[in-house]
Amino acid sequence: MRARPVLAITSGEPAGVGPELCAQLASRASRARLVVLGDIGLMRERAAGVAEVRAFKRSAPAPAGVVEVLHVPLAAPAVPGRLDVANARYVLALLDRALDGCRGGEFAGVVTAPVHKGVINDGGVPFSGHTEYFAERTGTPRVVMMLVGGGLRVALATTHLPLAAVPAAITRELLEDTLRILHADLVGRFGLAAPRILVAGLNPHAGEGGHMGREEIDVIVPVLDKLRSAGMQLVGPLPADTLFVPHTLAQGDAVLAMYHDQGLPVLKHVSFGGGVNVTLGLPVIRTSVDHGTALDLAGTGRADPGSLFAAVDLATGMAEAAS
Structure with a gap:
């Protein structure tokens, strides 16, 4: 026992x-x-x-x-x-x-x-x-903040930064480390053998092919491709305005948002008073x-x-x- x-x-x-x-x-x-x-x-x-x-x-x-x-x-x-x-x-x-x-x-x-x-x-x-x-x-050296509640798990690539500082903070190294930590703890501490992670884009419409910013093309996509080749199940980068609809959320076990107010307002809307902050890594x-x-x-x-x-x-x- x-x-x-x-x-x-x-x-x-x-x-x-x-x-x-x-x-x-x-x-x-x-x-x-x-x-x-x-x-x-x-x-x-x-x-x-x-x-x-x-x-x-x-x-x-x-x-x-x-x-x-x-x-x-x-x-x-x-x-x-x-x-x-x-x-x-x-x-x-x-x-x-x-x-x-x-x-x-x-x-x-x-x-x-x-x-x-x-x-x-x-x-x-x-x-x-x-x-x-x-x-x-x-x-x-690096930890990841994730909030859990209302049936959602939302992790953050960056946390308490001014919005103007976020794009420069999202580097390939940061994003890869964050996804590796998130994936490892979903396996080891949440018991998910093959977790599916939905990854938000940084810009509106996930950059819309570079017309609304190149962070998705230059930073996010290369990291996702690298980690997919290592066996991770990653979906994205997805436009944040449609990522949090029920049909899309049903396809993942966790969400990685690029910044604090991209992911947490949605989670707190569905879980306020019953949400949990988890430190991964x-x-x-x-x-x-x-x-x-x-x-x-x-x-x-x-x-x-x-x-x-x-x-x-x-x-x-x-x-x-x-x-």
Whole structure:
């Protein structure tokens, strides 16, 4: 009988909704054993009236309805909705502990609740996001951001760039590396033996034969031809305005969009509140919620746990596929 995967759930910014969302994990069954990383006093406070909190004991899994917490101490008391730079390094300590546990075999993957980039930077630590932090900590030269939800998997060739910088960023090397990472993780972590990837063009109408831009001709098509000859099933470059119609989507297992706002508005339209951010290319499984810290909702009990539930379910499936 296959062992039940153990997942680390980082509770994120202590002034945000992360801790109370983690408390709600006790309300539903999971195929994985879920271990929340955070200050146990904070978790008891935010879980009051929702779930019992118990210290994580490796050899004694908690019963259903109980939140297991691996204690990482706060640097300063946390008040819902009020950021404190004193806890910036606490947030990073959660990530470090989860990552160390994944790399040491203690955890099968990590699911991250939202952090606040600004307060971490204000605390004296240059920080651009979970993805970049994990990539640097693991020495991974290139990772790929993919969002999953509403029956779609949408990966990005470029992420948080000004639109004017996108064409120059899409090089043959970048595109080939991105497609190789996407293909490898669809096979190894999503259990797809022969994934079909739909690749969007950069320009309207995929360049319309060069009349609306030559990136498709000069960059995208040569890479697709090279990788097809290596056995990958790639369709494209396709005009983005017709790629996301049901008939076309049915022909693929994932989409590669060229830039952030080409692919994500469609996915978020069909999955908002239940979408999952996945980092591909890391040596560990990592999924995340698709929303921020929601400081205005912290401590109110009104935050929607749907995205965290979906992130846990996806990480569980990925861990099972990889085992």
